[in-house]
Amino acid sequence: MSDRYQQLVNTPIGKIVSKQIGLPSPVALERYERGQPVISGPVLLGAAPGGRLAAATAKVLAAIDADVHTPLQEHVRTAAADASLEAKVFNPDAAPEDQTFKALVFDAGGIEDSEQLREVWAFFAPTVRRVRKSGRVIVLGTTPADCTRPRQATAQRALEGFVRSVGKEVRKGATAQLIYVGAKAESELESTLRFCLSPKSAYVSGQVVRIAASASSAEGIDWELPLAGKFALVTGASRGIGKAIAKVLARDAAHVIGLDVPGLQRELEDTIGELGGSTLVLDITDDDAPARIATHLVEDHGGVDVVVHNAGVTRDKTLGRMDEDRWNMVLSINLSAQERIDDELLAREVIRENGRIVCVSSMSGIAGNAGQTNYATSKAGVIGMVESMAVPVAKKGLTINAVAPGFIETQMTAAMPIATREAGRRMSSLAQGGLPVDVAETIAWFASPASGGVNGNVVRVCGQSLIGA
C-alpha cells in the first residue's frame, strides 16, 4: 500500500529530479490528529460587498480561535467586529512576500451578476500564491437555486468553474472547495466550514457542498466528541474503508455497531472490540436482513442515529462477458440491500430524530469505468438514492448524503497492475492516492449532529481526480 513514488520524490535528490523533468511531486498531506486545532496557521477572510455569509464565517472563525486577517474593507471588518473577532489587517500591496496563510476564505455571496465576479479575482489573484502547504481555499456562495434573479444565479453558478480551477492550480497539498449556502442556512455553516478548513478534508478537493436550512441546531455540541451518546451502524465494518469509518466514528464518541458477513465475523469482532462497540453478523442481501437489523437496533440500542452503508463489492467484467450472477450480486449488495434496509428503518422509525444516513458511492458511479458496468450502475444508483431520498428524509428530520471515493490506498488497489495503480494515483490534483481515513473523516462530517444543513450531497474524496466531473 505504500506509495514508493511519493517517498522517492520527497527525498532531496528526488525533489530535484522530479522538478527538473516536470514529474508530479505529491507532498505528504497533513491529516487530523485528535486534539489538534481546526486549523494551524493564519486565515485570510475576504468578502464581496453585500455578502451575507461573512458574518457567519467570522463567527465560526472566532469559535475555532483562528488567527484571522482581513483586508481593511468596511464590510469585512464590520462582519469581524460583529463576531467579536479581533481580526488583523492584511493588505497584499504592502505585505512582505513571505507572509502566507493556511487558508483563504472568501464570501462570494454578495456577487449579484457576472461583472461582479471580478471581486473573486481581486481577492485571490494577489493571495493565492500565499497559500501554505496543505492549505485551504474556500469560497462561499449562495445556492444558485435559491437566488432570486437569473443573473445572480448565473454568477453564483460560475463560482464552480473558478474553484475547480483553483484546486488544480494550488500546489503542495492545498485544496479548494465551494460551499453553497442556501436561503436562511447561514447558521448551518459551522460543521462544514470546520471540516473544509481542517486536515480532516485532506483528500477532498474541487468539491461543491450545498447547505440548506434545517430544524436541527449545533448549539451545545462538543466539537471534539460530536457523536457522544450516538449509535452508529456501519456495514462492512471489519476491514478496509469500513474499519476506518468505525474507528473515526468511535473517535468522535459514537457507539459503533459493526456489521459484516458471517465469513468475516472474527475480523469484525477484533476491529469493533477494540473500539468498544458491538457487532451484528449477517448478510445484508438476505431477505430478512432489514427486519433483523431493525429489530437488533431497537432491542439492543433503542434505535440508531447514524447509518453508514459502506458494504460493497466489485465483480469486474466487460459487459459482453458479464454473467448474471456478477450483475445481480453487485447490484444487490451495493444498492438494493441499502434501499431495503433504509425502507425498513424509516418505516419502523428506528432512526432517531436528527439522524443520518450516509452512503458510499464511487468515482466509477460518476465517470463510469470499463469493466465495471455493474459496479458503476450500482454506485450511480447510490447517487440517485441520495438525491431522491433527500426530501423525504428531511421531512423526518434526517439527512442522507454520500461520499464518492476516488483512488483510495487499500488491499484492493494494492492488487492492481502497476500502470493502472500509478495512473489512478497521479491523475489527480493532489497527485497521490487517498487513505481510508480520508473517506471516514468525510463520513464523520456528514454524520455529525451539527450537519443538519448538509443533505442530498455527494462529495468526492478523490484528491480532485481528473476522471469524472
Added chain:
Amino acid sequence: MNASARRVAVLGGIRIPFARQNGPYARASNQDMLTATLEALISKFSLEDEVLGEVAAGGVLKHSRDFNLTRESALGTRLNPHTPAYDLQQACGTGLEAAILVANKIALGQIDSGIAGGFDTTSDAPIAINEDLRGVLLELNRANSNAARLKALAKVRPQQIVPQLPRNAEPRTGLSMGEHAAITAKEWGVERGEQDELTVRSHKNLAAAYDTGFLDDLVVPFLGLERDQNLRPDTSVEKLARLKPVFGGEQGTMTAGNSTPLSDGASAVLLAGEEWAAAHDMPVQAYIVDAQTAAVDHVHKREGLLMAPTYAVPTLLARNGLGLGDFDFYEIHEAFASQVLCTLKAWKDPVYCRERLGLEGPLGEIDVDKLNTHGGSLAAGHPFGATGGRIVASLAKTLSELDPAAHPHRPGRGLISICAAGGLGVTAIMEAAA
C-alpha cells in the same frame, strides 16, 4: 471641562525655525533656543517686565545641569523675574502637556496668564559618563580615607572612557520608535505610496503657509535660519519613491522622507483668562476647551507604541458630546506618515473601535483636506518638546482666521492629537474665539 472653570484663551504663539540635527543650531543649547523664543514672544505681545502666572516648558533631551532650565531661560529674558517657572517632560507630548497644565491653572483661577513652551536639541545632546566609571567616581566620593580612595581609583579601566549616549530606543522593548512604527504600519497594511503622498501634502502645506505669510508672525528667524530647514517645497511622490526604507527591513515602507528627522528648535504660546486678555487689550485667537491623555500597553499587550491618541480622542469626544467629524481642522502630529495613517485607519475600523476602544462602531473618518492644513512635523521637523507649541499656535491662528459664517450655530473647532514615546498620547480640543 468643569462648568465652573474659566475659559482659557490662546492669545498667540511663536517659535524659531526648526533646524535639522547638526545644522545651524548645532552649537545652540536648549537654553539658548528657549530664551530666544521667549524673547520673541515677549516682543510680540509687549510683555516686558510683565509678571505672568507662570512659564512652563520642557524638553526631552536635557543635560543633568539643566534641572531648572525654564526658570533660567525666563531669567534671561525681559519678563519680570517675579514670574515663576518650571520644567516638565512627557516625551513628544511635552509641549502640549505644558499648555494643558497652564490652561488648567488658568481655568481653576490659580493664575491669570502663563506661557507654555517646549524645546529640544538633538545636536547639543547630553552625553553621560560611562556607567561603570560613574560607579567608581561615586565610590571615590564616599571614601573617607586615602587607602579607600586609592582602592576606588584602582577600579578605573580604559574601557570606561566610552561614554553613554542618549538612546533613541524604548527602554522596555529596545526597539527604536521607527521600528515600533514600522510594526504598526505593517499591522495596518500601510502602503509606501500613501505615506509618501501624506509627506508631500505636509511639505506643500507648510511651504504655502510660508509663501502666503501665514507664518510671518508665528516664526522668528534664529541663527540665520528663516524657514524650517527640513522643508522641501519641491518634493514629490516620485522623488520620495527613490528613498530606501530605513525602518521595517528591506521590504519596509518607511523612509527618511516619510519619517520626521531628528531636529532642534523651540516654541512658546501665551495663554490667559479672558479678563487678563481684555485688560491687556489682547485679542483672543482661540480657546483650549478640553484635553485628554492616554496610554497603551506596548510592552505586554504589544499594542502600537504610537497608537495612544486613538484611545484618548474617543474619550475626549464623548466628554464633549462631539463626533470625529465635528471639527474644521485636525492637527495630528506627523511623527511618521505611517503613524497618522494608522491612526486614521484605526478610527474607521469596526474591529479596532469595538475590540480595542470599546466603541459600538467606527469612530469615523477625517477629511484629509482639513488635516494639518499649514503643514506638519514631516515638513517642519520635530524637536520633541517644541512640537506641541508649534501646533497650538498654528491652530489658534487658523481658527482665528476661520470665517464665523462657516458655522452660524457653533464655533470653529480644531482637534490636536500627539503621539509620544512610552506609549503615550496627548490630545486637546480648541475652539475659535468668535
